[in-house]
Amino acid sequence: MYxxxxxxxxxxxxxxxxxxxxERNFQDxxxxxxxxEPKDWMPxxxxxxxxRQIGQHAHSEIVGQLPEGNWITRxxxxxxxxxxxxxxxxxxxxxxxxxxxxxxxxxTRDELTEELLSGRMKYSSIFNYPTLNWADIxxxxxxxxxxxxxxxxxxxxxxxxxxxxxxxxxxxxESFHQRQGYDIMMKMAAGNDAQRRMAQDALNRFWYPSLMxxxxxxxxxxxxxxxxxxxxxxxxxxxxxxxxxDQTVPQAKYLGLTIPDEHxxxxxxxxxxxxxxxxxxxxxxxxxxxxxCNVERMEARVKAWEDGAWVRDGLMAHARKKxxxxxxxx
Amino acid sequence: xxxxxPLWEVFIRGQHGLSxxxxxxxxxxxxEMAIKNARDVYTRRNEGVSIWVVEARHIAASSPEEKxxxxxxxxxxxxxxxxxxxxxxxxxxx
Numbered sequence: 001m002y003x004x005x006x007x008x009x010x011x012x013x014x015x016x017x018x019x020x021x022x023e024r025n026f027q028d029x030x031x032x033x034x035x036x037e038p039k040d041w042m043p044x045x046x047x048x049x050x051x052r053q054i055g056q057h058a059h060s061e062i063v064g065q066l067p068e069g070n071w072i073t074r075x076x077x078x079x080x081x082x083x084x085x086x087x088x089x090x091x092x093x094x095x096x097x098x099x100x101x102x103x104x105x106x107x108t109r110d111e112l113t114e115e116l117l118s119g120r121m122k123y124s125s126i127f128n129y130p131t132l133n134w135a136d137i138x139x140x141x142x143x144x145x146x147x148x149x150x151x152x153x154x155x156x157x158x159x160x161x162x163x164x165x166x167x168x169x170x171x172x173x174e175s176f177h178q179r180q181g182y183d184i185m186m187k188m189a190a191g192n193d194a195q196r197r198m199a200q201d202a203l204n205r206f207w208y209p210s211l212m213x214x215x216x217x218x219x220x221x222x223x224x225x226x227x228x229x230x231x232x233x234x235x236x237x238x239x240x241x242x243x244x245x246d247q248t249v250p251q252a253k254y255l256g257l258t259i260p261d262e263h264x265x266x267x268x269x270x271x272x273x274x275x276x277x278x279x280x281x282x283x284x285x286x287x288x289x290x291x292x293c294n295v296e297r298m299e300a301r302v303k304a305w306e307d308g309a310w311v312r313d314g315l316m317a318h319a320r321k322k323x324x325x326x327x328x329x330x
Numbered sequence: 331x332x333x334x335x336p337l338w339e340v341f342i343r344g345q346h347g348l349s350x351x352x353x354x355x356x357x358x359x360x361x362e363m364a365i366k367n368a369r370d371v372y373t374r375r376n377e378g379v380s381i382w383v384v385e386a387r388h389i390a391a392s393s394p395e396e397k398x399x400x401x402x403x404x405x406x407x408x409x410x411x412x413x414x415x416x417x418x419x420x421x422x423x424x
Contacts, residue, residue, distance in 0.1 A: 040394050086374075093371050100355045103337070109357060110334045166354070173375075312359075316335060319360035 002060040002124045002148055004215040005287065006053045010045035012222035013229045030231050035161035038104040046230055051105050052121070053232060054163055058098035059116045059123040063297050065091045067131040068140060076134060080184075084137065087177055094170045101162040117302050125283060126213050128291030129205070135188045135195070139202035141181015143210040143248065149174050150244045151214070154234035163232070182251065189255040196256075203252065204260045208278040214241040216280055245273050337386040338364040340371075342378035350382050358383075 016024060022041055029036065036042055065088050072088065075081035099109055115121040126144055131137060152174060156167045188199035214237045218224040227233035235243075245264075252259050263276045285291065335357040341350035353372045358364035364383040373381070392400055408414050417424050 037394070039391070089370075090374065093374065096356060096371050097354055103355070108334060169354075312335065313333065315359040315363065316333065319363075322360065 002064075002151065002213070003053045003056040004124060004213065005122070006049065006056060006227075008045070008223035008227045009048040009052075010043075010223075010226055013226050027229070030159045030229075033157075033159075033231075035164060036159050037161045045226075046232070047105050049227065049230075050160055050163065050232055051102055051107050053227075054098050054102040054105075054166075055107070055112050055115065055121055056123060058095045058102060058112065059121060060127065061091050061095035061098060062116075063123040063127045063301065064144075066297055066300055067127055067129070067293075068137060070131050071134065071137050074134075075137075083180055087141070087180060090173050090177065094166075094173070097166040097169055098163075101160075101166045104162045113305060117298070117305060119289070119298070122287065123297075124213060125286040125291065126209050127297060128286050128293045129209050130293050132205075133198050133202065135184070135198040135202035136206070138181050138184030138188060138199065139206040141177050141179075142185050142251070143181075143203075143206050144213070145174060145177040145181060146248065147210050147213045147244050149178060150240050150247070157231070157234060159231035185255055185257075189257060199255070200257050203257050207260050208282075211241055211244070211275075211278045212280075212283045212286075214238075214244070216283070242272055245275050249273055335359050338368075338383045339386050339389060340364075340368045341382040341384075342368075342372055343380040343382075344378055345376070350380065353377075355386060 014023065016027075019027065023043055026036070026042060026046075036046075068084060068088050068091075072081060072084055075084050099112060102112060103109060112121070116123070126147075131140065149171065152167055152171050156164055156171055158164045158167065185199055185202075188195045188202075191199075216237065218237045224233060224236065228236075249259065249264070261276045263274060265274055266272075267274045286294070289295075336359075337355055338358055338361075339355050340353050342353050343350045356364065356367050356371055358367050361383060365381050368381045368383055372378070404410070
């Protein structure tokens with residue numbers, strides 16, 4: 001999702017006999033739903049996996065500002081502009097909560113930033129797609145934030161305390177994001193023919209990339225089994241994707257829009273919708289850097305980091321000077 | 331020397347007269363910027379009426395390994411809880 005294809009460290013779930021005393025105590029605490037806090041003992045692989053997962057999640061929030069920021073200056077009304085600005089500011093806040101949670105595991109903010117800028121750490125594939133027209137901003141809020149919520153709500157119960165607390169804050173704010181997106185879609189879908197075409201076109205382009213946000217099926221993955229046992233993953237990718245489809249179908253119907261999947265239909269036996277898988281070749285290409293906007297997104301982040309260096313250094317120099325002057329006066 | 335801004339812990343007092351509560355952390359060059367950043371990061375929806383920031387390196391914390399010895403003295407004093415004492419119903423509310 002916002003964290004896709006996070007490689008779980010280690011070799012899979014150990015049996016109780018294979019675990020050390022410390023590992024057994026740790027697993028017992030997780031099983032009892034006790035929160036693990038920064039100073040508590042934890043397996044190295046748990047720590048390493050969480051840094052990857054929370055880091056990738058944070059990077060996604062930050063890079064996720066770019067496709068929406070693209071429309072701040074061109075929002076159709078002043079009200080829409082103010083709303084979008086507030087939403088994008090929230091995304092920055094979400095990134096900061098998550099970086100803060102990752103830092104409690106012993107990695108620095110600058111290390112995380114450098115890992116992103118060098119391409120060693122990833123962000124969600126979804127943000128490598130362009131936002132071509134105003135309806136795309138509606139589709140992003142409705143589908144992309146909708147998919148994000150699907151993943152983040154269960155993560156509020158994750159075993160790592162700082163991550164769980166960050167997710168609780170984020171979920172409180174995320175619902176505004178999805179509603180503002182759906183509100184844009186309602187306006188467009190109830191508008192003239194051109195507006196309806198734009199809304200349908202946005203849904204057509206964002207549907208499969210949204211399904212990809214959950215990552216490929218991981219029901220047979222030993223790595224996912226370990227993350228599930230540690231409760232840093234709560235549901236499998238397929239479970240979340242199914243829930244997202246079932247939730248979104250009636251919402252699309254209300255808008256009078258058609259989900260671009262001719263195989264989509266209600267399956268009475270399963271009590272769920274059958275639907276087509278996204279093109280996983282496309283997904284892996286986007287992850288590898290060959291999506292429509294990968295280069296542009298990274299250039300924007302590198303530029304922001306490099307152009308901001310003098311501000312960071314200048315403010316730090318000013319703070320040191322002030323402290324020195326104050327110490328001298330005392 | 332690291333060029334990274336120092337880490338600050340942020341505490342916010344909510345609307346209803348409760349104590350300041352830890353809400354998270356952030357980086358800032360000095361206390362003035364830390365408060366401004368805390369406002370933007372942690373009070374975008376009127377979450378508070380007062381902000382405290384303190385540099386993380388100034389916080390001393392108990393460690394989980396000391397949990398036993400540290401809290402043991404209170405474990406053995408159950409009479410500190412009002413429910414330890416049986417008051418007859420006839421006495422009425424106390």
